[in-house]
Amino acid sequence: MPRPSRRADVCATAARLFREYGYSSATMDLIADEIGLNKGTLYHYYPSKSAILYELLSKQVDGTLEFIAKVPSEGTATERMRELVRLQVEHVSGKHDEVVVFFQELPWIEKHLEPAQAADLRRRVRKYEHFSKQLMTAGVRSGEFRPIDVGMIMPSIVGILAYVPVWFRAATGKAQAALVQELTDFVMYGILTPALAAAEPLSAAEGGRLPAAGRGRSPKQTSSS
Template sequence: MPRPSRRSEVCATAARLFREYSYASATMDLIADEVGLNKGTLYHYYPGKSAILYELLSKQVDATLEFLDRVPAEGTITERTRELVRLQVDHVSSKHDEVVVFFQELPWVEKHLPPEQAADLRRRVRRYEHFTKQLLTAGVRSGEFRPIDVAMIMSSVVGILGYVPVWFRGATGKAQVTLVQELTDFVMNGIIAVPLAETSPPAPPKPARRSGAAAGGRRSRA
């Protein structure tokens, strides 16, 4: 029988090492040693370190683009945006090394990858950005969202998502469910429009009116 492929193990190990040492410092020799393969066998799976990086980044972009297709076409903008945020929080809370590497190395893809691969990644990232900005803009126009700076809010949400795998280590499924719910609520509460009645301070109580008899009594004693 043919020996089972260890490609997924190589990829996962590389993600951990890229996260720990950075892509520039983690070598193919180090990856081979960690996986327990000789260097020749490692090159059988990947022709070079950049091929591993491209696969890691591509998987994260593709997973995010799949979420766009899962956002309901119907419903309010608030409901659709909430679902997009929820899907992303759920994903980043379960993919630790891979997500960290994505945000860590994406700024340097033009340096580390062939031009066509770097351009392909940027194109797919722009598709996500375009979809998200359109959703936020539609929410502002409909009055469901407050008058936000769409580009700034989108970048802020992405920053929140990118930091989750740095600190979150949910030991139980319940912890992850709680995180997804709380963080989704946190993001949405920051952009939804609050009805005027909830933002206006309560009116001060009016002074009690004196009865006519009491007022008249005071006048007669004067």
């Protein structure tokens, strides 16, 4: 019988090593040693280290574009933006190495990837940015959102999301659910007009407070889900 593929193991191990050492320092030899494969077998799965990086980044940006497809086409800007933020927080709170690597290495893709691959990733990222900016702009125009500088606020929101997997490990499903509610509220209250922010319901989790199991603790201090 053919041996089961270890492609997923290779990808997960590479993500962890890219996060720990950086893409440039995490060699194919290191990946092969860590996963227990000889280098020839590793190259059977991926022809190059850049192929692993491209797959890791592609999965993350494609996942984000799937969130866009899940945002209802109808409804207020507030309702639609809340759903987009909630989906993203839910994702980053459950993914760790892959999300960190995405934000860590995205600025350098022109250096590490083939030009066509880098351009393809940039195109997909712009699709997400365009959707998010349009949604926030619609909220400003409708009077639901404060007169924010969309070009400034959107990267700030992305920065908040990008940092979640650096510090958060859910000890329980309840802790993860509480983070999703808490952080979604935090983002939305930051862009809503004062009147609408006051009318928004508080998170149902612990009266709006994040349980101690997931609040302000480093990855080493919290247990993995």
